[in-house]
Amino acid sequence: MAAAARARVTHLLRHLQSTACQCPTHSHTYSQAPGPSGKTADYAFEMAVSNIRYGAGVTKEVGMDLQNMGAKNVCLMTDKNLSQLPPVQIVMDSLSKNGISFQVYDDVRVEPTDGSFMDAIEFAKKGAFDAYVAVGGGSTMDTCKAANLYASSPHSEFLDYVNAPIGKGKPVTVPLKPLIAVPTTSGTGSETTGVAIFDYEHLKVKTGIASRAIKPTLGLVDPLHTLHMPCQVVANSGFDVLCHALESYTAIPYSMRSPCPSNPIQRPAYQGSNPISDIWAVHALQIVAKYLKRAVRNPDDLEARSKMHLASAFAGIGFGNAGVHLCHGMSYPISGLVKTYKAKEYNVDHPLVPHGLSVVLTSPAVFTFTAQMFPERHLETAGILGANIRTARIQDAGLVLADALRKFLFDLNVDDGLAALGYSKDDIPSLVKGTLPQERVTKLAPRAQSEEDLSALFEASMKLY
Amino acid sequence: MAAAARARVTHLLRHLQSTACQCPTHSHTYSQAPGPSGKTADYAFEMAVSNIRYGAGVTKEVGMDLQNMGAKNVCLMTDKNLSQLPPVQIVMDSLSKNGISFQVYDDVRVEPTDGSFMDAIEFAKKGAFDAYVAVGGGSTMDTCKAANLYASSPHSEFLDYVNAPIGKGKPVTVPLKPLIAVPTTSGTGSETTGVAIFDYEHLKVKTGIASRAIKPTLGLVDPLHTLHMPCQVVANSGFDVLCHALESYTAIPYSMRSPCPSNPIQRPAYQGSNPISDIWAVHALQIVAKYLKRAVRNPDDLEARSKMHLASAFAGIGFGNAGVHLCHGMSYPISGLVKTYKAKEYNVDHPLVPHGLSVVLTSPAVFTFTAQMFPERHLETAGILGANIRTARIQDAGLVLADALRKFLFDLNVDDGLAALGYSKDDIPSLVKGTLPQERVTKLAPRAQSEEDLSALFEASMKLY
Ligand SMILES: [Zn+2]
Ligand SMILES: [Zn+2]
Ligand SMILES: [Zn+2]
Ligand SMILES: [Zn+2]
Structure with a gap:
């Protein structure tokens, strides 16, 4: 990092930190705080999490699990890249060995759309399955959640359960079939969450379905699947974990989110930070700080890659119950408007900005901007990422965290x-x-x-070093 | 604490720490380690946890939750002490307001037995309920879990699901009805666990049922119920949290527990310490260290009592997925063989050693004894409890922790x-x-x-100060 470039970035960030719009609409820095009545903010939070089973080789238990659940006709969802690879083979062997009939759907689209969701939903409706297994990354797990939901609620319109304002955001009251998720990347944490993300093609916008009811019954977190993942995939997935942890830890507290739902079923999964999500966020971040670089640099470092696989689930529990904020909100156009960029080591024939890269590139600017609200938390996370915070001033919390993030990304050779x-x-x-x-x-x-x-946040994110 | 008494106790403990039986059967200090083949230890662990909703006043949402679940005929279980008090009244109001029919069973026995379980089970079978609500402490929640289980499995014998070797320890494969648990004490963490403890009268021994399948669907953790709890009840419940945290954190690691189950349904809930239970244990312990004394001393300290209510759930998630060990194992005869001791501030007409007191009194001896296996963890927990561990020698870990525990108990005026x-x-x-x-x-x-x-452990626990 050249000194001059560094000075320029720091200047941009410093400006970002100190600006405060003084117009009438924005003179409050905290739009989510309870209004004058003080009565509409929430007073409770809920933690919901899939059962998680972790261990090297645990995938082979899946057939017994389905047998224990009494499943007889199972839908196995995956994508074309994975369908001939060991994770899927191990699952199929285990199903066969335990006498479980199954049909394979391997048309999952990486970065799914409403169209690709509908295709999977049709497959699920026709199959009349009594259980689902999803083997893959976030795209596969999310597609499988949607297939299970709409096959279990055959008279619903697709938009019924999609997040408002794009969809109707109806609460899920139908019972779903069991879904076992087997993540093969270490990033989305989708095996623990009730969230399914897709591109709504008509409006060219990323949205999703979010309900505790669609979370997997069981996540089989098997670190063996993370060996031999390409380094760039490990890095980008790890950045997603990093941002899930940082964003959920710095999100507004649940008790400042409004309105308070009149029925608990309307309390969102993304409910703001809370004492339980905080724990998961901090622990996930500690693992990222300690193991991500090792996991990226050595495909055979089972310890580092195992820890990152667990960190992905930890961060998933955290953000699945607290939410994410600006890095994720800004990432959707960054990946959606991609022109020619093709991620290295990704097996795709079209321009693609991997999700983890699209979230992390704005992180120095975002946390410089947000730090004035909870500077202690920003400084604490900078410390976890290796910054010396003993002599840092609390009013520099955002800059200190931004610096730690830029150093982290620079060390990993990020664009x-x-x-x-x-x-x-x-x-x-x-x-x-x-x-x-x-x-x-x-x-x-x-x-x-x-x-x-x-x-200003996008501008400050154009160059990092 | 007189210096002479302290010296005597320290001498006893030091002896305990250094003894190592050298007879052929006991020359291994670690009986649970994998055998020579190294093949039988487990390689995976599973975290299962109830959904937890936390907030002051959250109890009043219960009627809407049951309506959302489609429940029409609910069983409300509690005990005679609580049945006229606000927690039960609030639940009944919420059920009525949401048009939910319910029947009340208030014959739960404090320290339940197979006989009292059977009585509740009969009630549940007759009522043909489609959901359960348990309002009370561990006894009520455990009774309700058993009632739900056997009413859902009407052809089972009582001993079928009871832990081996007393019962048959059969895995639960029947689907249960939803159970919402509303804890009114801050100790057992039973709202998060799949464990139901009772006295098996015929053999005069404490045993239980342990299966992920019987854990509540939802725990409503409402700190308002903890206000005005008698100080002794707060203290003893807090000691239970303390021991759940310390025992689960120092339990053998899951990867040293044998045998490895041949089917995942046989993997016990008490599976040994693991990276997820560790997190819950440490955080629960931090809350105990910071807030228990305040919670005991001031019935109106909402912050301290709220934190302890959350710590109880945290420790429950920890030990519910890892287990407890010697303090709990030795506590059962301590409470079972009680002669004349009557706990202060407990509304009972017979001799009673509260569970939390029965577990904590042996803790200094127990951890002195166990520290030689994982001295770093013992020292770390001593530090959390306030001991100065910077200058402590690692071989003194057990004594340092024992000292921290005795000081903690002495400060709280414990017998x-x-x-x-x-x-x-x-x-x-x-x-x-x-x-x-x-x-x-x-x-x-x-x-x-x-x-x-x-x-030797019982002898060293006769006097503490
Ligand atoms: Zn403005
Ligand atoms: Zn993400
Ligand atoms: Zn011996
Ligand atoms: Zn206990």
Whole structure:
């Protein structure tokens, strides 16, 4: 990192930290705080989590689990890349060995859409399955959750359960079939959450379904699947874990989120930080700080890759019950508007910004911006990431965390900001426009954002080093 | 604490720490380690946990939850002491307001027996309920779990699901009805666990049912119920939390527990310490260290009592997935053989040693004994409890932890050891005999125990200060 470049980035970030819009609409820095009545904020939080079974080789137990559940006709979902590889083979062997009939659906789309969800849903409806197994990354697990939901609720319209305002956000009251998730990447934590993300093609916007009811029954977290993952995949998945942990830990507290639901079924999964999600976020972050670099650099480092597989689940429990905010909200246009960037080591024939990369590149700017609300938490996480915080001033918390993040990314040879993905200043209005519909997550940020704020955050993320 | 008494106790403990039986049967200090083949130890662990909703006043949501579940005919279980008090009243109001029919069973016995379980089971079978609500302490929640289980499995014999060797320890494969647990004490953590403890009268021994399948669907952790609890009840419940945390954190690791189950349904809930239970144990312990004294001393300290209510659930998740060991194994004869001791501030007409007191009084001796196996963990917990561990020698870990525990108990004015409960040296053989059947938990201790070891542990627990 050249000294001059570093000075320029620091200047941009410092500006970001100190700006506070003084117009009438934005003179409150905390748009989510309870209103004058003080009565509408929530007073409770709920932790819901899949059962998690962890161990090297645990995948081979899946057939017995399904037999114990009494399943006779199982849907196995995966993608074309994985369908001939060991994780899927081990699952099929275990099913056969335990006499479980199954059908394979391997048309899962990486970065699923409403169209690809519908295709999987049709398959599920026709099959009349009594249980599901999802083997793959977040895309596969999310597709399988959607298939299970709509096959269990055959008279629902697709938009019924999709997050408002795009969908109707109806609560799920139908009983679902058991779903066992076998994650093969260490990033999304989708095996623990009740969230399924997809691109709504009509509006070209990322949205999802979020309900505790769709979380997997059981996550089989088998670190053997993480060996021999390409280094870039490990790195980007790890950045997703990093942002899940940082965002859920710095999200507004549940007791400042409003409105308070009138029925507990309306309490969102993304309910703000709380004493339980905090624990998972901090522990996930500690593992990332200690093991991610090792996991990236050595495909055979079973210890490091095992720890990251567990960290992915930990962070999933955290953000699945607290939510994410700006890095994720801003990431959707970053991946959606991709022009020519092709991620190295990803087996794809079209431009692609991996999810983990799209969330982490804005993180230095985002946390510089949000730190004024909970500076202690920002400083604490900087310390976990290796910054010397003993002599740091609390008002520099955001800059200290941003510096720690930039150093972390630089050490891992990460592309130098959004410019390296092919974005320039001219793209900022579109990027901002693409972020605005992500209010469901961006409103969980500890500091409210104007459009000008979002522009400044994208601008400060163009170059990192 | 007089200096002479302290020196004597320290001498006893030091002896305990250094003894190592050299006879052929006991020359291994770690009976649970894998045998020469190294093949039988487990390689995986599973975390299962009830959904937990936490908040002051959250009890009033219960009627809506049951309505959301489609329940129409609910069984409300509680005990006679509580049945006229606010927690039960709030639940009944919420059920009525949401149009849910219910029947009340308030014959739960404090310290339930197979007989009292059977009575509740009969009630449940007759009622043909479609959901359960348990309002009370561990006794009520455990009774309700048993009622739900056997009413859902009407052709089973009572001993079918009881832990081996007393019962048959059959795995639960029948589907149960939803159970919502509303804890009114801050100790057992039973709202999070799949464990139901009772006295098997015929053999005069404490045993239970342990299966992930019987854990509550939802725990409503409402700190308002902990206000105005008598101080002694708060203290003793807190000691239970303390021991759940310490025992689960120092239990043998899951990867040293044998045999490895041939089917995942046989993997016990008490599976040994693991990276997930460790997190819950440590966080529960931190809360105990920071808030228990305040919670005991001031019935109106909502913050301290709220934190302890959460710590009880945290420790429950920890020990519910890892197990407890010697303090709990030895506690059952301590409470079972009670002669005349009547706990202060407990509304009972018969001699009673509260569970939390019966587990904590042996803790200084127990951890002095076990520390040689995982001294770092013992020292770490001593540090959390306030000991200065910077200058401590690792070989003194057990003594340092024992000292921290004795100081903690002394500060809270706890009875001076088993002698204060009316026990003397002459009772030790009976106490040892009563511990032997508790192998299900005692074998999770990190160090194997001979009968002589158990005698020495009881002897060292006669006086603490
Ligand atoms: Zn403005
Ligand atoms: Zn993510
Ligand atoms: Zn011996
Ligand atoms: Zn206990």
